[in-house]
């Protein structure tokens with residue numbers, strides 16, 4: 001996947017250049033914990049920060065939020081193609097709906113119909129399909145665990161995230177979301193999933209490859 005990176009883009013935090021564009025490639029410093037922030041920032045730079053994607057209302061930049069189009073709770077990744085600027089109202093109404101569900105909801109005529117839709121939605125949401133059936137197929141490929149380059153020390157299996165990953169895997173035989181890597185297979189997001197896969201000798205992991213992102217040293 002190629003993400004849109006504005007020409008001359010630079011992301012500076014506390015005086016340090018964390019990421020910058022060069023010849024269409026987003027170069028990211030080897031620095032963990034800033035990946036989401038860079039993805040959010042690029043989304044605002046490419047999609048704007050003063051208009052709701054859903055209702056079209058103009059909003060002050062301080063009051064805008066970013067919505068995960070495919071919800072995070074259903075495995076939606078934090079990458080610009082899955083993020084849109086949204087007002088708080090639309091973001092909170094959409095909650096965990098898929099884009100299709102939200103479109104159906106917005107096309108309903110009366111408040112009464114919308115109320116009923118939401119009621120039914122919350123009854124079924126816990127039984128929704130796994131992300132593997134929801135995310136665009138062309139986003140995902142399988143990467144052998146042995147090919148991945150991990151820049152942080154992975155060892156802590158006592159985190160809640162690890163527990164959730166384990167529970168999800170045992171229930172669904174799948175990871176709760178795809179991992180995200182750069183063009184050289186450096187892991188950008190999904191360290192817990194990688195750790196679980198390594199500990200359980202799972203050979204391959206569903207991956208989103210950002211082909212124009214490169215971790216630099």
Ligand SMILES: [Zn+2]
Pocket residue numbers: 052053054055056057086087088089090091
């Ligand atoms: Zn809105």
